[in-house]
Structures are given as structure tokens and as C-alpha cells.
Amino acid sequence: MERRVIKIGTRKSKLAMWQANYVADMLDAAGFQPQLVPIETKGDKIQHVALSKIGSKGVFTEELESMLRRGQIDVAVHSAKDLQSKLPDGFKVLSFCERESPDDVIVSDKEIDLNDPKLILGTSSTRRIAMLKHYYPHITTVDVRGNLQTRLEKMKSGIMDGLVLAYAGVRRMNYDDLVKYWFDTERFIPPVGQGSVAIEIHENLPVETASRIKMATNHPLTEKVLLAERAFLRRMDGGCSIPVFGHAEMESDGQIILKGGIASLDGKELIQRTMYGSDPEELGTSLADEILQSGGKKVLEDIKSAMS
Numbered sequence: 001m002e003r004r005v006i007k008i009g010t011r012k013s014k015l016a017m018w019q020a021n022y023v024a025d026m027l028d029a030a031g032f033q034p035q036l037v038p039i040e041t042k043g044d045k046i047q048h049v050a051l052s053k054i055g056s057k058g059v060f061t062e063e064l065e066s067m068l069r070r071g072q073i074d075v076a077v078h079s080a081k082d083l084q085s086k087l088p089d090g091f092k093v094l095s096f097c098e099r100e101s102p103d104d105v106i107v108s109d110k111e112i113d114l115n116d117p118k119l120i121l122g123t124s125s126t127r128r129i130a131m132l133k134h135y136y137p138h139i140t141t142v143d144v145r146g147n148l149q150t151r152l153e154k155m156k157s158g159i160m161d162g163l164v165l166a167y168a169g170v171r172r173m174n175y176d177d178l179v180k181y182w183f184d185t186e187r188f189i190p191p192v193g194q195g196s197v198a199i200e201i202h203e204n205l206p207v208e209t210a211s212r213i214k215m216a217t218n219h220p221l222t223e224k225v226l227l228a229e230r231a232f233l234r235r236m237d238g239g240c241s242i243p244v245f246g247h248a249e250m251e252s253d254g255q256i257i258l259k260g261g262i263a264s265l266d267g268k269e270l271i272q273r274t275m276y277g278s279d280p281e282e283l284g285t286s287l288a289d290e291i292l293q294s295g296g297k298k299v300l301e302d303i304k305s306a307m308s
């Protein structure tokens, strides 16, 4: 039988290419003929502006989605964390690949003492900044954007002592030996989706092909917890520039445990709750409602008005 070609749309950064190759390998093993189609997105081109200021949702996904819609690619590979919680009409997440550790770490070429009153850490994430301000108010943060390689160069030039990054990306780029501190998942809850690679498709992809791709790439356990996290994010109406965090795991009895919350931009307020459930959508939505009713709504509105 002829191997069906699957065109995989991806961003061009090294990490994005790692993710696309990871999916390509799984498709190859399942009898497809994968082909990478690397493209540059708006989010990659605008590097000097903080992401929270570019503002528009989907700066990393729009171009890939228009190629999916036109059938120029069959699937788009993203970090699950970069995918909007509400996809445009006609699109869906087909697969969530097996999750790597979702935690944040500090990467540096020297030892890091979190109690050092002069410590300067690089990050552009409003969530990481708010969390740092909350738990370590003496730490100074500086904005740093660009791909992992660019960020590491900026760090080595001495502007900052270390970078706060997702361990998953660090691992995939083989920078394990630069990890100097591992944040505790219980306190420093990661963002929704961190650590999992997601495959997005448009509904015009033939159902038969879609289901074969899903069989070859989807990790059902990861899918279940990610659906809970994403339902939570959708209800929170967060967007990537709001310090919303959420992380779900499967308990041994088959229940999902979902922890999540929101912080104010200055880190002074941090609302966090934990909930158990078996239906991912219901669980995610209930946790968000609980947080919104417990002061989260006010925090969210204050952030939105500060940003507009």
C-alpha cells in the first residue's frame, strides 16, 4: 500500500522543529509518510515587543490555521500551552501527546540562591512574574523574549542571573545540565497545557485519516487531564497574558485532580483551589466557577482594565 503523505505545519524555532519531528516519527512508525512544512508566524517575527502587548490571541497559530483551512498542511503541531482555549470554528485538537514534566525551572550557568536579595531572573510571562512576586517578593524580574537559544545568550551576557523556563522545553533542547532550581508543582502551578505537544486539524481532513493519526499520536491519559485544564482555562477566559494557572493529574482511582487559580499582576493576590472529578469538561468548568466566585472575577477584571 502506498504511504499517505501527511504535511505537518510547524513554526521554525528549534523547539517547534523538535516537536514536529517528534510527531513525524510517530506518524512514520504508523505507516504514514510525514513531511515537515516550517513557517514563520507573527509571534516569531515580532520579537522586541512583550507578548502581552502584541495582545491578539493566536499570534503563533493564525498562519498555521489558515494553511490547515486551505489544505496546504494536514496537521499543525503546537505546544499545547500555546493553543488558545477556544479554537476558531472548524478546528479541533486531534491529539495530545504524552506529557513531559509540566514544571517550571530556573536555568543558569551559575548556582542560584532564591534567597539572594539581589537575584534577577528573566521571564516575560505574566504568570511567572506574578508567581515570583507572590512567593519571592525580593526577586527582580526582567523581560526576555525570543526562542530558548536567544534567551540563553541574553542570560550569558550577564543582564540576569537566570531564566525561568518550562522544563519540557529545556529537556527537549538538551539543556538539562543548566537546570539549577526546580519549582514545586504544588505552589508554583504551571500554565494549562505545559509539557504536552498538541496536534491541531481542520474538519476538512478526512475522518478516516484523522482517526489513524490520532491512534498513532494521542496519549489518552494526557488527553483527559489536558481537556480538564483547557475547560478550566476556557471558562476563566484567560488568554495567554493573564496569570491563570492550572494543572491536572490522574489519581490511582481514575479520578482527575485539578489544581488551578489566578494571581493579580503584582502577585499580592493569589487565589488557588483544588477539585476532583471524573468528567474533564465538568471539572474544569466547576473549578473555574469556584475561583471566579471566590474573588477571581475581581482579580480578572482588574487585570483586564489595567491592560486595556
Ligand SMILES: NCc1[nH]cc(CCC(=O)O)c1CC(=O)O
Pocket: 079, 080, 081, 082, 164, 165, 166, 167, 168, 169, 193, 194, 195, 196, 197
Ligand atoms: N512560552 C513559550 C513556550 N511554549 C512552549 C514552551 C516549552 C514548554 C511546553 O511545550 O510546554 C515554551 C518555552 C517556555 O515557556 O519556557
